[in-house]
Amino acid sequence: xxxxxxxxxxxxxxxxxxxxxxxxxxxxxxxxxxxxxxxxxxxxxxxxxxxxxxxxxxxxxxxxxxxxxxxxxxxxxxxxxxxxxxxxxxxxxxxxxxxxxxxxxxxxxxxxxxxxxxxxxxxxxxxxxxxxxxxxxxxxxxxxxxxxxxxxxxxx
Amino acid sequence: xxxxxxxxxxxxxxxxxxxxxxxxxxxxxxxxxxxxxxxxxxxxxxxxxxxxxxxxxxxxxxxxxxxxxxxxxxxxxxxxxxxxxxxxxxxxxxxxxxxxxxxxxxxxxxxxxxxxxxxxxxxxxxxxxxxxxxxxxxxxxxxxxxxxxxxxxxxxxxxxxxxxxxxxxxxxxxxxxxxxxxxxxxxxxxxxxxxxxxxxxxxxxxxxxxxxxxxxxxxxxxxxxxxxxxxxxxxxxxxxxxxxxxxxxxxxxxxxxxxxxxxxxxxxxxxxxxxxxxxxxxxxxxxxxxxxxxxxxxxxxxxxxxxxxxxxxxxxxxxxxxxxxxxxxxxxxxxxxxxxxxxxxxxxxxxxxxxxxxxxxxxxxxxxxxxxxxxxxxxxxxxxxxxxxxxxxxxxxxxxxxxxxx
Numbered sequence: 001x002x003x004x005x006x007x008x009x010x011x012x013x014x015x016x017x018x019x020x021x022x023x024x025x026x027x028x029x030x031x032x033x034x035x036x037x038x039x040x041x042x043x044x045x046x047x048x049x050x051x052x053x054x055x056x057x058x059x060x061x062x063x064x065x066x067x068x069x070x071x072x073x074x075x076x077x078x079x080x081x082x083x084x085x086x087x088x089x090x091x092x093x094x095x096x097x098x099x100x101x102x103x104x105x106x107x108x109x110x111x112x113x114x115x116x117x118x119x120x121x122x123x124x125x126x127x128x129x130x131x132x133x134x135x136x137x138x139x140x141x142x143x144x145x146x147x148x149x150x151x152x153x154x155x156x
Numbered sequence: 157x158x159x160x161x162x163x164x165x166x167x168x169x170x171x172x173x174x175x176x177x178x179x180x181x182x183x184x185x186x187x188x189x190x191x192x193x194x195x196x197x198x199x200x201x202x203x204x205x206x207x208x209x210x211x212x213x214x215x216x217x218x219x220x221x222x223x224x225x226x227x228x229x230x231x232x233x234x235x236x237x238x239x240x241x242x243x244x245x246x247x248x249x250x251x252x253x254x255x256x257x258x259x260x261x262x263x264x265x266x267x268x269x270x271x272x273x274x275x276x277x278x279x280x281x282x283x284x285x286x287x288x289x290x291x292x293x294x295x296x297x298x299x300x301x302x303x304x305x306x307x308x309x310x311x312x313x314x315x316x317x318x319x320x321x322x323x324x325x326x327x328x329x330x331x332x333x334x335x336x337x338x339x340x341x342x343x344x345x346x347x348x349x350x351x352x353x354x355x356x357x358x359x360x361x362x363x364x365x366x367x368x369x370x371x372x373x374x375x376x377x378x379x380x381x382x383x384x385x386x387x388x389x390x391x392x393x394x395x396x397x398x399x400x401x402x403x404x405x406x407x408x409x410x411x412x413x414x415x416x417x418x419x420x421x422x423x424x425x426x427x428x429x430x431x432x433x434x435x436x437x438x439x440x441x442x443x444x445x446x447x448x449x450x451x452x453x454x455x456x457x458x459x460x461x462x463x464x465x466x467x468x469x470x471x472x473x474x475x476x477x478x479x480x481x482x483x484x485x486x487x488x489x490x491x492x493x494x495x496x497x498x499x500x501x502x503x504x505x506x507x508x509x510x511x512x513x514x515x516x517x518x519x520x521x522x523x524x525x526x527x528x529x530x531x532x533x534x535x536x537x538x539x540x541x542x543x544x545x546x547x548x549x550x551x552x553x554x555x556x557x558x559x560x561x562x
Binding site: 088090092093096097098099100103107110114115116137139140142143144146149150151152153154 | 213214215216296299301302346420421460461462468556558
């Protein structure tokens with residue numbers, strides 16, 4: 001019984017060793033092969049990684065009027081909004097919503113009562129003004145037209 | 157470019173995290189486990205979602221389907237909407253997971269492990285329709301607060317688990333019980349310890365229905381982490397928020413459950429209808445129970461162009477909360493005339509029902525195909541957006557698709 005076990009153990013060990021050697025050979029030959037084909041290793045220095053480094057180093061970067069890190073519109077009060085409103089929830093929640101001053105103030109009160117939001121003091125007016133000016137409500141009526149229809153030919 | 161960058165970052169992060177945790181805790185990692193640090197990675201990859209799903213929010217995660225993605229009779233995980241209120245909990249060892257049953261109206265307090273639940277009680281499988289109470293919110297005017305769901309916060313998947321009734325009976329239900337409330341282990345957005353994210357429930361009668369499950373499987377596999385692994389309370393036909401994810405405690409209450417998001421505007425409607433935008437006092441708000449009758453055209457995708465033909469086959473699903481859909485119709489002339497669709501019976505109570513119809517369009521031009529379901533009590537879907545409410549719940553207006561004949 002124990003001999004059987006020993007044998008299986010030895011067999012397992014041998015198989016693992018052979019697999020390891022095989023895998024290492026494969027990896028090494030792939031690396032050498034790739035180095036011959038592309039000595040600059042350019043595929044590993046992709047442009048996207050560079051972008052990542054820049055945006056990480058500059059959390060305040062703005063491009064075409066949009067604050068890159070949050071997607072919020074650049075306007076008076078932007079950083080007050082970023083600092084007070086995106087700590088807990090995503091900026092996507094702000095961008096989706098359209099409210100007037102009264103309802104934003106009520107929403108802030110609700111967040112203070114139930115979601116651990118702090119007293120915003122003088123900043124509350126700055127934040128609410130930013131929101132209503134940059135994300136204004138628009139009239140939708142009782143039912144809108146279908147919009148952004150992506151036309152395609154239906155086969156059969 | 158932006159998308160590629162995002163995906164790249166996500167895959168690097170997840171790879172690094174997987175590598176580290178695989179070595180240390182590999183054997184103890186539950187299937188589908190997502191470390192908290194990963195919750196800012198690419199959700200499509202992380203949650204195995206279809207690339208046409210629409211991301212509404214990334215903290216907390218909220219993602220919806222589009223109508224044409226929901227064509228399957230049983231919704232696969234890849235096409236199921238995600239509605240999270242907080243952060244996904246870290247679950248290190250599912251063997252340690254317990255479910256406590258307690259409350260004023262519980263005859264005793266009992267604790268079950270996942271294994272005990274599976275062994276002790278008979279298991280059942282049902283197809284259950286779960287729709288977010290705020291599905292359709294984006295159409296309200298003035299705009300309602302919250303994630304702006306369009307039509308895709310709905311799914312009907314196959315859930316397997318034990319009946320909540322059997323577990324509650326094992327604990328003992330006192331005669332004064334009127335409600336149950338769930339408690340979950342998700343993490344509050346503010347990360348404050350001990351602050352519950354969401355703790356809702358349902359009346360005791362609903363809790364005792366055959367189809368109300370403590371589920372541990374979704375479509376024959378362990379429930380994915382984002383949908384409530386290892387246990388989700390599944391209460392079909394009610395706003396999906398009644399179906400608590402990551403449930404660790406059920407309380408049998410002698411009053412209406414008073415957990416997080418049971419009060420205020422959350423999942424409540426004005427008891428009496430109000431004009432659009434009107435303020436409603438808290439005491440005049442009533443809890444939503446059954447979802448209303450509704451339907452979705454899942455084929456074809458809106459925008460179909462028919463070349464040299466005027467015939468078209470449509471199909472989709474219809475559901476009616478606690479009730480059944482008894483009639484399904486379509487109109488190609490903005491409701492001037494309605495035609496009957498072929499409508500299937502539900503696979504079981506609270507499952508959505510499939511419909512189809514062969515349509516002949518009168519000629520060339522632009523058409524909209526509108527779908528309208530009627531429930532067993534005679535109520536139909538409105539063509540316009542129904543009663544405004546502060547949080548924009550229960551928009552069951554008819555779904556429609558655009559079609560052109562050229």
